Structure formats: structure tokens, C-alpha cells
Amino acid sequence: MDNQPLPYSTGQPPAPGGAPVVPGVSGSAGPPPVPHHHLLQQQQAQLQAFWAYQRQEAERASASDFKNHQLPLARIKKIMKADEDVRMISAEAPVLFAKACELFILELTIRSWLHAEENKRRTLQRNDVAAAIARTDVFDFLVDIVPREEAKEEPGSALGFAASGTGVVGGGGAPGGAPAAGMPYYYPPMGQPAPMMPAWHVPAWDPAWQQGAADVDHSGSFSEEGQAGFAAGHGGADSFPPAPPRSE
Amino acid sequence: MSEAESGGGSGSGGGKDQDRFLPIANIGRIMRRSVPENGKIAKDAKESIQECVSEFISFITSEASDKCMKERRKTINGDDIIWSLGTLGFEEYVEPLKIYLKNYREVSFRPPPLSSSSCLLGIHYIMCSTAKAQCACLGCLI
Numbered sequence: 001m002d003n004q005p006l007p008y009s010t011g012q013p014p015a016p017g018g019a020p021v022v023p024g025v026s027g028s029a030g031p032p033p034v035p036h037h038h039l040l041q042q043q044q045a046q047l048q049a050f051w052a053y054q055r056q057e058a059e060r061a062s063a064s065d066f067k068n069h070q071l072p073l074a075r076i077k078k079i080m081k082a083d084e085d086v087r088m089i090s091a092e093a094p095v096l097f098a099k100a101c102e103l104f105i106l107e108l109t110i111r112s113w114l115h116a117e118e119n120k121r122r123t124l125q126r127n128d129v130a131a132a133i134a135r136t137d138v139f140d141f142l143v144d145i146v147p148r149e150e151a152k153e154e155p156g157s158a159l160g161f162a163a164s165g166t167g168v169v170g171g172g173g174a175p176g177g178a179p180a181a182g183m184p185y186y187y188p189p190m191g192q193p194a195p196m197m198p199a200w201h202v203p204a205w206d207p208a209w210q211q212g213a214a215d216v217d218h219s220g221s222f223s224e225e226g227q228a229g230f231a232a233g234h235g236g237a238d239s240f241p242p243a244p245p246r247s248e
Numbered sequence: 249m250s251e252a253e254s255g256g257g258s259g260s261g262g263g264k265d266q267d268r269f270l271p272i273a274n275i276g277r278i279m280r281r282s283v284p285e286n287g288k289i290a291k292d293a294k295e296s297i298q299e300c301v302s303e304f305i306s307f308i309t310s311e312a313s314d315k316c317m318k319e320r321r322k323t324i325n326g327d328d329i330i331w332s333l334g335t336l337g338f339e340e341y342v343e344p345l346k347i348y349l350k351n352y353r354e355v356s357f358r359p360p361p362l363s364s365s366s367c368l369l370g371i372h373y374i375m376c377s378t379a380k381a382q383c384a385c386l387g388c389l390i
Contacts, residue, residue, distance in 0.1 A: 051340050051343075051344070054344045055343055055344045055347065057344070058343075058344040058345070058347040058348040058351070059347055059351075066351075066352050066355055066356075070274055070277070070278055071270050071271075071274050071275075071278075072270065072271065072274070075267070075269075075270055075271070076270070076305060078267055079268065079269075079270075079302050079305045079306065079309075080305060080306075080309045080324075082268070082306065083306060083309055083310055083313060085310070085313045085314075085317065086309060086313050086324065087316075087322045087323070087324075088322050088323040088324070089323065089324050090323050090324065090325040090326065091356075092325060092326040092349065092352060092353065092356070093324050093325060093326055093328075093329055095326075095352055096326045096329050096330070096345060096348070096349055096352075097305060097308075097329060099344075099345060099348050100304075100308070100329065100333060100338075100341055100345060101270070101301050101304065101305065102278055103341050103344065103345075104300075104301060104304050104338075104341075105275060105278045105279060105282075105297060105301060106278060106279075106281060106282050107340075108297060108300060109278075109279045109282035109283060109297065110282045112293065112297075113282060113283050113287065116287075122286060122287055122288055123287070123288040123289070123290055124279075124283060124287065124288065124289045124290060124293045125290045125292065125293050126290065126292040126293050126295075126296045128293065129293055129296040129297060129300070130296070133300075137337065138336070138337035138338060139300075141303065141304075141307050141336075142300050142303055142304075145296075145299050145300055145303050146296045146299070146300065
């Protein structure tokens with residue numbers, strides 16, 4: 001399976017040997033330890049780029065956009081009115097919901113795609129959606145809609161949960177132990193740059209660790225359950241950079 | 249532009265399940281934008297997200313509806329939805345949607361200037377006394 005990066009990766013050339021190499025290590029043989037929170041920063045920034053792009057798009061919305069929506073307004077209204085307490089709905093409400101649902105779908109899909117990438121898959125599956133929901137606090141209301149099965153993380157997962165299968169806990173903590181920010185520890189597989197990227201991709205992205213940025217202490221942002229999940233899952237992660245520099 | 253429709257049951261005949269969801273084709277199209285060109289989306293993933301979107305609408309609507317009831321208003325408007333999104337943790341959505349709503353309102357409620365000007369359909373409406381974004385001059389009774 002080819003080793004293509006995320007749509008919004010740095011697009012670095014493949015490392016020698018083809019093994020996944022942490023970005024910022026240009027050409028060196030072994031991956032040096034890279035703080036996980038820098039990856040988190042990168043992903044956070046990517047999401048911020050996504051939102052900045054959406055704000056721009058909203059500014060550029062023209063009259064015609066309000067007539068031709070991506071989602072049918074009548075159906076949205078029907079779903080709204082399924083709630084008995086709902087009486088009258090102004091004309092702008094379904095229009096706004098059409099846009100809000102678009103943002104929602106985009107965000108949930110991006111987060112799900114991250115999970116697929118971690119498992120080196122090119123196909124987004126239901127369990128990716130479940131993972132994204134589990135990892136993101138704001139999606140808690142969806143936990144029963146797409147139940148998370150007690151599935152093992154797939155072998156070769158970039159999270160390094162490979163052999164043990166203990167990384168994923170169904171009802172308990174999210175496997176990535178995602179903090180409120182909702183992004184897992186993640187090493188984007190490095191390969192040739194992806195030819196096509198989503199419109200909101202920031203091509204000139206320059207991750208902090210490339211500039212040799214000092215360690216930012218983000219340890220406070222990770223939840224307890226996340227740490228436990230990682231401690232458990234790092235047994236078989238030989239081929240990946242070692243665990244984050246904190247007590248395990 | 250307020251619609252005087254009452255709430256209550258959906259009233260769709262035959263109990264069609266699909267009325268509870270947005271069309272999967274539209275959802276798939278939006279999902280595609282978040283995924284690289286060579287990425288694929290499994291059908292069950294689309295269906296999951298389809299269910300999630302309906303739940304999202306219900307979730308936000310419920311909060312907006314509660315707000316309206318507390319404030320003794322009958323009609324849920326765009327501001328209620330934006331407020332609900334912010335309250336329920338979707339803060340990132342607030343800014344883009346505020347801008348979007350502002351633009352929508354400008355288009356919808358722009359009063360017709362008295363000089364020659366056309367509505368969105370390109371039909372002069374200086375004769376028409378109604379200020380509708382989608383010009384109803386073709387059908388309105390002047």
C-alpha cells in the first residue's frame with residue numbers, strides 16, 4: 001500500500017527505507033524522539049486553517065448560494081419539526097442549518113479520515129466515524145448513534161497500538177485519549193506529496209518542530225484516560241518513535 | 249420572512265424512514281470535499297454520517313426551541329440556532345455562520361431602491377411594492 005500523506009501533510013519526500021519518518025527529520029536515518037504535542041499542534045493548526053477557510057467562504061457567499069444549497073431545505077425543516085416543541089421556524093433557520101450541517105459533515109469527515117490514515121487505509125469506514133466521535137468531546141451526543149465496537153486497532157497503526165490491541169477501549173476512555181481538542185497522537189505517514197488536497201489545505205505549512213521550536217508543555221491538556229491508554233498501548237511500538245516524554 | 253407553520257408530527261405518509269435523514273447523495277458530495285482525491289468512502293460511513301447529521305439537527309433545534317420557549321417566542325430564527333451552536337460546544341461554527349446569516353439577511357431584506365434596480369431574477373421591481381429577494385413580481389398582484 002503506498003504511503004501517501006494526509007491531504008494536509010507537509011508533503012515531505014519519503015525517508016530512506018520507506019519507513020514512516022517523523023516530519024522534520026530531513027534525510028537522517030533513525031527518527032529522533034519528537035514530542036507528541038507538536039503533532040497535536042500541527043493538527044490543531046490544520047483544523048484552524050479549515051475554519052479560517054470556512055470563514056472566508058462565508059464572506060464570499062453570494063445571493064445565488066442562498067438559492068442553491070447543498071442540502072434540501074424542506075427536508076431540514078421536516079427534521080426540525082419532528083420535535084414536538086418546535087412551533088414556527090423562520091425562513092432563515094433551514095438556510096442556516098444547511099450551512100451548519102455542511103460544516104458539521106466536513107468536520108466529522110476530516111476527523112474520521114485522520115483515523116483512517118492512522119490505520120493506513122484509503123477508505124473511510126464506519127469505525128473511523130465512531131473513532132472521531134469518541135475522540136471529540138463536542139460529538140458526545142453522537143456516541144449512541146454510531147456505537148464504538150470493541151475493535152482492536154489495526155496492525156501497523158501509526159498510533160503504535162499494533163500488537164497489543166489494548167489501545168482501544170470501547171466504553172471507557174477514547175483510544176487516543178483525546179483531549180478536548182479532539183486530536184490523537186498521530187504521525188502522518190510520510191510519502192510523496194498527495195496530488196490533490198482539499199481547498200482549505202495550507203500548502204505552505206511549516207510545522208513547529210521543523211523550526212526547532214522548543215518543547216511546549218501540553219501535558220496538562222491530555223486527559224487521564226488518555227495517558228492510561230497510551231501507557232498500555234506502547235508495548236509493541238518498535239518501529240515508531242518512542243512514547244512522549246512524560247511519566248508512564 | 250416568517251413562515252406560519254405549526255410544529256407537531258411530520259405528517260409524512262407511509263412512515264418513510266428516509267424523511268428522517270438528508271439525502272445520502274448530498275451528504276456524500278460534501279464528505280468528498282474533506283477527503284483527498286484518491287480516498288474512498290464506504291457506504292456504511294456515509295450512512296453513519298447521515299444519521300449523525302439528523303441527530304445534529306435535532307440536538308441543536310431542541311436547544312434553540314428551549315431558548316424560544318423560555319423567552320416566550322414562537323419562532324425559531326437564525327440567531328437562536330447560532331446561539332445554540334455556541335452553547336453546545338460548536339464555537340468554531342459561530343463566526344462563519346454569523347457572517348453567512350448577515351449576508352443572507354442583507355440579500356433577503358434589502359429594500360428596493362426607488363431608482364431602477366432589479367431583483368435577483370433580473371426583473372425590474374420598481375413597480376412592485378414588495379421587497380422580496382426572489383422577486384415575486386411574476387406572480388404578485390400589483
